[in-house]
Structures are given as structure tokens and as C-alpha cells.
Amino acid sequence: MYENLETATETIGLQRLAIEPVSRVEGHGKVTLLLDENRVVRQARLHVVEFRGFEKFIQGRPYWEVPTLVQRLCGICPVSHLLAASKATDFFVSGNQPISPTATKLRRLLHFGQMLQSHALHFFHLASPDLLFGYDDPVPHRNVVGVLTDHPEIGLIGVKLRKFGQEVIRVLTGKRVHGTGSVPGGFNKPLSQEERDYLKSDILTVLGWAAHGLAIARQLYLADEPANRGFAAANSNFLSLVAPDGGLELYHGGIRVKDAAGGIVLDHFDYRGYNAILHEEVKSWSYMKFPFLTALGKEQGWYRVGPLARVNNCDHIPTPRAEAARVDFMAQGAGQPVQATLAYHWARMIELLHCAEAIAELLDDPEITGTDLSRSGKPLREGVGVIEAPRGTLFHHYKIDSNDLVTMANLIVSTTSNNTAMNESVRAVAAECFDGREISEGLLNRIEVAIRAYDPCLSCATHAVGKMPLSIEAIAPDGDVVSRLVKGGNGELSREAVL
Amino acid sequence: MTPAPLLVLAFGNPGRGDDAVGPLLGDKLAGWLVDQRADDVEVVVDFQLNIEHALDLVGRRRVLFIDARASGEAGARFESVSAQADASYSTHAVSPQGLLEVHAKVVGGASPRAEILSVRGESFELGAPLSAAANEGVEAAWRGLIDWVVRARGVSEALCA
Numbered sequence: 133m134y135e136n137l138e139t140a141t142e143t144i145g146l147q148r149l150a151i152e153p154v155s156r157v158e159g160h161g162k163v164t165l166l167l168d169e170n171r172v173v174r175q176a177r178l179h180v181v182e183f184r185g186f187e188k189f190i191q192g193r194p195y196w197e198v199p200t201l202v203q204r205l206c207g208i209c210p211v212s213h214l215l216a217a218s219k220a221t222d223f224f225v226s227g228n229q230p231i232s233p234t235a236t237k238l239r240r241l242l243h244f245g246q247m248l249q250s251h252a253l254h255f256f257h258l259a260s261p262d263l264l265f266g267y268d269d270p271v272p273h274r275n276v277v278g279v280l281t282d283h284p285e286i287g288l289i290g291v292k293l294r295k296f297g298q299e300v301i302r303v304l305t306g307k308r309v310h311g312t313g314s315v316p317g318g319f320n321k322p323l324s325q326e327e328r329d330y331l332k333s334d335i336l337t338v339l340g341w342a343a344h345g346l347a348i349a350r351q352l353y354l355a356d357e358p359a360n361r362g363f364a365a366a367n368s369n370f371l372s373l374v375a376p377d378g379g380l381e382l383y384h385g386g387i388r389v390k391d392a393a394g395g396i397v398l399d400h401f402d403y404r405g406y407n408a409i410l411h412e413e414v415k416s417w418s419y420m421k422f423p424f425l426t427a428l429g430k431e432q433g434w435y436r437v438g439p440l441a442r443v444n445n446c447d448h449i450p451t452p453r454a455e456a457a458r459v460d461f462m463a464q465g466a467g468q469p470v471q472a473t474l475a476y477h478w479a480r481m482i483e484l485l486h487c488a489e490a491i492a493e494l495l496d497d498p499e500i501t502g503t504d505l506s507r508s509g510k511p512l513r514e515g516v517g518v519i520e521a522p523r524g525t526l527f528h529h530y531k532i533d534s535n536d537l538v539t540m541a542n543l544i545v546s547t548t549s550n551n552t553a554m555n556e557s558v559r560a561v562a563a564e565c566f567d568g569r570e571i572s573e574g575l576l577n578r579i580e581v582a583i584r585a586y587d588p589c590l591s592c593a594t595h596a597v598g599k600m601p602l603s604i605e606a607i608a609p610d611g612d613v614v615s616r617l618v619k620g621g622n623g624e625l626s627r628e629a630v631l
Numbered sequence: 632m633t634p635a636p637l638l639v640l641a642f643g644n645p646g647r648g649d650d651a652v653g654p655l656l657g658d659k660l661a662g663w664l665v666d667q668r669a670d671d672v673e674v675v676v677d678f679q680l681n682i683e684h685a686l687d688l689v690g691r692r693r694v695l696f697i698d699a700r701a702s703g704e705a706g707a708r709f710e711s712v713s714a715q716a717d718a719s720y721s722t723h724a725v726s727p728q729g730l731l732e733v734h735a736k737v738v739g740g741a742s743p744r745a746e747i748l749s750v751r752g753e754s755f756e757l758g759a760p761l762s763a764a765a766n767e768g769v770e771a772a773w774r775g776l777i778d779w780v781v782r783a784r785g786v787s788e789a790l791c792a
């Protein structure tokens with residue numbers, strides 16, 4: 133643990149190295165390392181440098197626009213925002229009355245499709261190149277095209293899994309990205325028998341791909357378990373939704389928090405009261421807030437969300453093949469939560485298999501093609517919607533006025549919840565992998581690998597759309613740039629000599 | 632399901648000024664095809680080309696990509712495009728040439744004949760409307776797009792004769 137590296141006690145005279153922005157992570161991020169005269173890291177921070185203020189943008193809009201509108205936050209997981217906002221705005225239509233069973237199942241089907249495609253993108257497209265080729269592999273090769281070239285069977289599984297998840301989304305919402313479907317109070321379009329049969333025609337093959345993908349992730353982690361366990365290590369609490377029986381729950385449940393040793397801190401907490409258990413700290417050096425559990429305080433109360441948190445937190449997974457994989461995975465922790473940051477990818481692929489199994493079950497459910505899609509009740513003026521998005525727990529909270537216009541919006545996205553953890557992992561990599569000499573692309577990528585384990589996407593958290601150029605600058609204590617490493621849009625690196 | 636022989640892949644972010652050119656033309660073509668009750672052309676509209684779009688190319692005879700163009704002469708332009716290794720791949724977006732290359736890698740066999748219809752844009756800012764120049768280009772591109780559909784269908788008929 134390297135908490136001491138968040139803020140150097142004396143920054144005057146420290147050299148500054150900047151990695152800006154982090155590549156293969158959407159949205160702008162910047163990592164700064166401050167070195168002392170012996171070139172030892174004294175401060176390491178992940179900064180998020182763009183801000184768009186989506187909560188302000190939403191204010192004044194009619195609530196029925198919100199679910200579709202907030203999808204624009206993200207091109208990777210728009211459906212997660214659609215569903216969290218739908219759940220929150222259900223209160224404005226049907227009050228405390230639950231939406232119809234068919235609408236709930238259509239939303240779940242949509243959510244599983246979204247999780248499946250997003251997890252496939254995260255693991256196969258963005259993370260697998262690092263795990264298959266190593267962190268020092270040349271940049272032009274270390275990407276999904278390189279995977280397709282060298283390991284076509286692995287690359288093709290990733291491509292086809294993502295394609296299937298997007299087909300589920302397209303069938304239910306009309307478009308692969310930013311369609312409609314889920315609306316306040318229910319769902320706006322039934323699933324026809326023909327559409328159901330079309331999705332069912334591929335599901336057995338998809339289950340096979342998902343199982344194969346999980347085997348790959350497991351094998352890659354275990355191939356060098358000691359190193360992978362220690363890489364970007366961060367011992368933390370874990371927060372996620374769980375079902376009433378403690379099972380893995382991605383769409384709707386109560387909040388569970390476990391501490392680093394696996395003790396239950398909070399269980400089945402009604403998420404509508406999230407304000408009572410979470411506090412968001414603001415730090416001057418980042419636009420991204422730092423949430424923590426109020427009861428544990430900001431020093432001890434930071435937590436991780438996402439696949440690792442969910443698999444660690446649940447008592448079981450309600451589909452058989454994923455449950456068997458969970459039992460195998462949890463053996464790594466020997467009775468305690470698995471803490472390895474790189475184990476996120478293994479947990480991610482367990483969830484992907486669960487999503488494939490859950491999609492198969494839903495497509496066999498006669499109610500999925502029902503036509504009772506909406507409910508109404510006594511409307512409320514405040515709504516909270518929480519789901520487990522691919523990267524972790526996602527909170528949407530809105531208030532509306534008597535004209536049905538949004539007066540308050542608060543979003544806590546998973547990237548924000550993982551902010552402290554990502555900083556902790558960056559500090560660990562910086563402290564352990566930087567030898568004090570010239571900064572290398574290998575070091576740069578190790579830091580990115582640590583961030584990517586949590587999240588390929590900083591744009592939700594900053595509500596920004598970023599670009600992907602990359603530059604690293606070494607700045608001497610007197611402020612002069614002494615070295616600059618630039619990564620161009622074509623992925624090639626150039627090192628500029630600076631006099 | 633047998634894929635339609637002609638595919639139009641229109642891409643761009645409708646919320647970023649002239650980057651909306653692709654989605655705008657794609658949506659308009661989709662509406663026109665519904666009016667025509669035509670099922671020989673499939674239109675796919677997306678934010679950006681991704682690796683998995685390579686699977687959309689499977690079984691197609693001709694493909695047209697539609698995109699905004701940030702440089703070159705004003706107006707609309709047609710170009711042939713062929714498979715080429717895409718060195719620009721850095722996140723989860725890929726060029727039409729790269730997509731054809733991925734198609735060759737993952738599917739094998741000959742890639743479909745492909746062209747790009749591009750319209751020169753001037754402004755790509757978030758929330759910006761379409762510029763006047765891009766509007767003019769879109770009008771010209773629309774005429775060219777319908778002409779492409781007619782010509783592409785004609786090739787099919789000639790081959791079948």
C-alpha cells in the first residue's frame with residue numbers, strides 16, 4: 133500500500149513526469165509522477181482533466197427525456213445509463229408500484245446483452261493484448277488487431293461475443309448504440325416471437341464462446357499467479373448489489389459491503405438511501421470525486437466496485453456454469469476476498485458466462501414475449517435508480533418539479549467509485565516498476581494496464597469525450613522539459629530530444 | 632437470415648457538428664428504402680467503425696461506407712477502398728480499410744467491393760449544428776447515394792442475366 137505517495141510532503145524541487153492521456157481508456161486522463169533528487173517516486177496521481185457537467189446539463193429537461201439523454205454519456209455502456217435512469221424515473225410514473233414482469237424481463241435481457249458486449253470489449257479488445265503479448269510488446273502490435281493476427285481463435289471469440297451482445301441490444305432497442313426501449317414506467321416495445329427465435333438460434337454457440345473466454349482469462353491469470361497477484365495491488369472494501377438471497381445480482385438488489393477480510397459491513401441496504409452511507413470527497417487536483425463509506429471515514433472507507441467486487445461479495449451465482457467458476461475463483465482467496473487487481477479480468481469473464489446463461493434462460497421464458505409493458509401509479513417527485521453496470525455500481529438520482537422538469541440530478545458512476553482504488557494501483561506500479569531512469573513505454577503501459585483492469589473508460593466519470601494522443605514529459609526541478617515521449621494517433625512512439 | 636447483398640455502413644457522432652453527416656445520410660437512406668419496400672440494401676448506422684463490423688461484411692456483394700471528412704476539397708466524394716493493415720488502431724475504432732483487412736483475417740476469402748462516400752466537414756465541436764458547407768455536401772451526397780444504390784443493383788442484374 134502506497135497511500136503516502138498521494139501527496140508528497142515537500143514538492144518543491146521534485147521532477148515531474150506526465151503520462152497524458154492514458155491510452156485505450158476513453159476520456160482524458162493524466163498520470164503525474166513527482167521524483168526527488170534521487171529519482172525516487174515521491175508522489176503519484178491519476179488526474180482526470182476534462183469535465184462536462186452532465187448533471188447540470190440534465191436540469192430543466194422533462195424527465196421522460198432523461199433515460200435516452202443520459203446514454204450520451206458513454207459509447208461503451210450507454211444501456212447501463214439508460215437502465216439506471218429508467219429505474220430512477222419509474223418513480224415519476226408509477227411511484228412505488230413495480231413495473232410489469234415482462235418489462236422487467238426485457239430490461240434484464242437488455243442489461244445482460246449490454247454486460248456481455250461490454251465485458252467482451254473490455255477483455256478481448258482492450259486487456260487481452262497486454263496479457264497475451266506482455267507489457268513491453270510494441271505498441272502497433274499490442275491491440276486487438278494483433279490478437280486477431282497472432283491468436284485468431286481468441287480474437288474471433290471476442291469479436292463474435294461482442295457482436296451477439298450488440299444484436300440483443302439492437303433487437304430490443306432498434307439500434308446497437310443509443311437506441312430506445314426502456315422508458316419510465318416500463319418498456320416501449322415487445323419482443324416478437326421471431327426476434328426471440330432469432331436470438332435463440334445462436335445462444336448455444338455463445339455459451340461455448342463465453343466458456344472458452346473464461347478459460348482463457350483464468351489461464352492467463354494463473355500462468356504467473358504470484359506476479360499477477362502483486363501487480364497494482366490494492367487491498368480494499370468491496371461494494372455491490374446482491375439479491376435478497378445473497379446471489380449475484382446485476383439489475384436490482386440491495387447494497388452489500390464487505391471489508392478486506394471478507395467481513396460484512398453492510399447488507400441488503402436499500403439503495404434509495406445511498407446518501408446516508410456514501411460521501412463524495414472533492415480533491416483540488418482532480419475533477420473526479422472520491423467516494424467513501426461514511427461510517428468508515430475517508431481513510432478506511434474507500435471501496436472497489438465492478439466484477440471483482442460483485443464476485444467477491446455474492447454468496448452464489450444463480451446460473452450453474454458461472455457458479456462453478458465462482459467457486460473455483462474464490463479458492464484463490466482461501467476464504468477471504470480475492471484482492472488482486474488483475475483478477476478483475478477473470479471475474480469479468482465469469483460474469484460474461486453468467487450473462488450468456490441468463491440470456492438463454494430469459495429467451496426460454498414465455499413471459500419475455502408478453503405485451504403488458506407499462507404500469508402507472510401515484511407519481512413521486514424523487515427517484516433513485518441503481519444497477520450494476522459493467523464497471524460497477526451505477527447510481528442515478530433525480531428530483532422533478534410540478535412541471536415534470538428535472539431540478540436535481542446526481543450520478544455516481546463506477547469509475548468514480550473506483551477512483552481511490554485506481555490511484556492506489558497507479559501508486560503501486562509507479563513505486564515498484566519505475567527504476568528512476570528514463571521513462572519507458574513499458575512503464576507507461578504498466579500504469580495503463582493497472583487502470584484498464586478497472587475501467588477502459590474515464591469519460592463517464594468526467595462526462596467528457598476524449599481523444600487518444602499520448603505524451604510523456606520529464607520536467608526537471610527547474611521546470612525545463614528534459615525528455616518527451618509522444619504516442620501518435622497511429623500508435624507509433626517517438627522520443628523527442630529536448631535541449 | 633441471408634444478408635442483403637448491399638450494405639451501407641454510415642458512421643459518425645450525431646452530436647458533434649459535421650460528424651453527423653454519416654448518420655444523417657444513413658437514416659435518410661433507411662427511410663427511403665422503407666418507402667421503396669426494398670430489402671436488398673441493409674443500412675447500419677453507428678458512432679464509429681468497430682472490429683465487429685467486419686462480421687457485417689460477410690456475404691455482401693458491395694459495401695458503401697459513409698463518413699464525414701476533415702480535409703480535402705469541399706463537397707461529396709466517392710472513392711474505392713481496399714483492405715489495408717490499419718496502423719491507426721489504438722482504441723476501439725477502425726478505418727474502412729482496416730475493417731476490410733480484419734474481414735479478410737477473420738472470415739477469409741475475397742472482401743466485398745467497397746467504396747467510401749465522404750462529405751467534407753468544417754466543424755466537429757460537441758453540440759454544434761451541421762455547417763452550411765456540410766449541408767450542401769449532404770445534398771450532393773444524397774443524389775450520389777441513390778445513384779450508387781441504383782448502379783449497385785444494376786450490376787447484380789447484369790450478373791444474374
